[in-house]
Amino acid sequence: MTDARLRHGRASLALSFFVQGVTFALLVTRIPAIQDRYGISDGLLPVFLAAVPILAGAGSVLTEKLVARVRPRVVLRWAQPLVLLALLGVGAGDQVWQAAVALGVFGLAVGALDASMNMIGVSLQRAYGRSIMLGFHAAYSLGGIAGASMAWAGAHWDLPLLVSYLPAVVVLLPAALVGSRWYAEGTDEKPGADTGPERGAGAAVSFRLLLPLCLVMCFAYIGDSTVSNWSAKYLQDVLGSSEQLATVPYNVYMVTTLLGRAVGDLGVRRFGAVAVVRGGTVLAAAGFAVVAVAGGAWTGMLGFTLLGLGLCVIVPQTFAAAGRMFPGASDTAIARLNIFNYVGFLVGSPLVGALGDAWSYRGAMLVPMVLVLATLLYAKSFGTEPARYGGGHERPRTADVG
Numbered sequence: 001m002t003d004a005r006l007r008h009g010r011a012s013l014a015l016s017f018f019v020q021g022v023t024f025a026l027l028v029t030r031i032p033a034i035q036d037r038y039g040i041s042d043g044l045l046p047v048f049l050a051a052v053p054i055l056a057g058a059g060s061v062l063t064e065k066l067v068a069r070v071r072p073r074v075v076l077r078w079a080q081p082l083v084l085l086a087l088l089g090v091g092a093g094d095q096v097w098q099a100a101v102a103l104g105v106f107g108l109a110v111g112a113l114d115a116s117m118n119m120i121g122v123s124l125q126r127a128y129g130r131s132i133m134l135g136f137h138a139a140y141s142l143g144g145i146a147g148a149s150m151a152w153a154g155a156h157w158d159l160p161l162l163v164s165y166l167p168a169v170v171v172l173l174p175a176a177l178v179g180s181r182w183y184a185e186g187t188d189e190k191p192g193a194d195t196g197p198e199r200g201a202g203a204a205v206s207f208r209l210l211l212p213l214c215l216v217m218c219f220a221y222i223g224d225s226t227v228s229n230w231s232a233k234y235l236q237d238v239l240g241s242s243e244q245l246a247t248v249p250y251n252v253y254m255v256t257t258l259l260g261r262a263v264g265d266l267g268v269r270r271f272g273a274v275a276v277v278r279g280g281t282v283l284a285a286a287g288f289a290v291v292a293v294a295g296g297a298w299t300g301m302l303g304f305t306l307l308g309l310g311l312c313v314i315v316p317q318t319f320a321a322a323g324r325m326f327p328g329a330s331d332t333a334i335a336r337l338n339i340f341n342y343v344g345f346l347v348g349s350p351l352v353g354a355l356g357d358a359w360s361y362r363g364a365m366l367v368p369m370v371l372v373l374a375t376l377l378y379a380k381s382f383g384t385e386p387a388r389y390g391g392g393h394e395r396p397r398t399a400d401v402g
Contacts, residue, residue: 006127009184013120014139016080016179019172020113021143022150023087026168027106028228029151033161034090038099046350048099052107053342059111060342064335066112067119072331073183076116080176082109088169091161115338119331120185122323126330127186131268133316138261141312145254205332209325212378213318214340219371220314221344222351223284223307226368227253229349230361231304234291238361241297249304256308264313273317273382281375284310288369292362314375315341321382 027034035045066075086109089102121136147168154164228250236246260280267276287306294300322337323330348368355364 005182005184006124008182009120010124010128010132012179012182012184013117013124014136016076016117016176016183017121017136017139018143018146019080019176020083020110020117021140021145022147022168022172023083023143024110025144025147026151026165027087027090029148030154030161030164033155033164034099037094037161038096040096040099048103050346051100052103052110053345055104055107056111056114057339057342059108059113060115060335060338061111062108063112063115064332067116067331067335071185072116072119072123073180073185075112076120076183077180079109079112079116080180081173083113084169084173084176088162088165091163091165111338111342114341115335118319118338119334120183122319122330122334123186124184125186125320126323126327131265131273131320133320134261134264134268134313137312137316138258138264141254141258141261145251145258148251148254205326205329205336207336210322210333210336212381213322213325213337216314216375216378216381217318217337217340218344218347219368219374220311220318221341222348223288223311223368223372224315225345225348226352226365227304227307227311230352230356234361234365235297235300239294239297239300241300245297249301252301253304253308256305257312260309260312261316264316267313268317273321274379276313277317277382278376278379280310280313281372281379282310284314285369285373286310288365288372292365292369311372317382325381 031045031049034040040048063072063075083106086102086106090099090106093099093102117136121133125132150168151164153159154161231249231253232246235241235249236243264276267279284307287303287308287310290303290306291300292303294303319334319337322333326333351367352361352364355361355367
């Protein structure tokens with residue numbers, strides 16, 4: 001593959017991550033408006049919210065089967081427009097069944113989208129011969145900030161959901177379709193084709209070997225969902241902040257996530273993935289500890305800032321580690337690993353809420369802290385290298401592609 005094609009593939013995939021960040025933020029930050037539009041009761045709302053990650057997990061499983069027949073870039077080319085159209089469907093309907101259908105399509109397509117994006121990212125990283133995965137996830141964080149800002153504007157001016165969503169879809173859908181022309185992967189073999197010693201070394205994915213990374217992925221998303229679902233309530237109800245100030249921690253968390261991912265690849269190249277993941281884990285655990293003992297709102301925001309800087313490196317490096325662990329079957333490994341993204345998302349919010357009600361919200365913050373710290377037990381899994389990198393075999397060429 002030429003250096004120019006790699007550069008174009010990298011840029012188009014970064015655009016795809018950005019578009020997904022915008023889209024997902026537009027959905028999750030307008031949940032109260034969606035509930036009001038469709039008259040969804042408080043009792044029924046958790047069912048709708050749980051259905052999306054469950055169906056996304058099913059979409060990830062389906063993607064594992066699809067990429068045995070077509071390349072991941074083909075899946076991504078169709079999944080991203082479907083996610084955007086499903087978002088538009090959420091804003092356009094006026095009956096509960098229409099919301100259910102639109103959210104169902106959104107969930108299935110998001111699972112396929114997340115899995116295929118990360119498959120391609122790992123493949124491109126292998127072609128580059130150096131860490132670039134964090135840069136893709138930085139684009140996602142930037143999109144999340146942009147999407148949350150659009151959602152704030154829609155809520156501030158009391159815009160209907162359709163009016164709030166339509167400009168984003170009108171701009172991003174054509175951009176995604178055009179960008180998909182340059183999707184590229186590190187290898188261009190047909191699905192199922194023999195890729196030589198690499199495929200023979202890793203064609204079967206051992207769940208026992210993958211399990212540590214699955215647990216890390218789950219724990220990271222428990223931490224992430226704790227911030228996204230509970231930071232505002234914690235600041236206002238526990239630390240006594242104003243309602244306006246309580247909206248700040250998640251924005252700070254997103255900004256620090258972007259900053260950490262923007263420079264994270266440099267850290268991986270300089271110190272290695274194991275050291276970066278260990279450092280991020282300790283920083284994230286320290287953030288939870290600061291939040292748990294904070295005496296005021298500003299100290300609490302410091303804790304959420306540390307959380308963003310720490311957690312942001314773990315998920316991208318978990319996908320990258322799965323690709324290194326199973327170099328001949330990285331697509332399968334990533335599809336299976338991606339399921340635990342949604343498991344963590346499902347578990348995190350109700351876990352903290354139940355502990356907060358039964359015990360205390362300060363104490364509840366210590367649980368994700370301990371789970372995130374468990375990543376240290378599995379840190380060596382992030383240093384796994386393909387067999388062909390050792391034993392006297394030549395390391396892959398580092399592409400001169402910027």
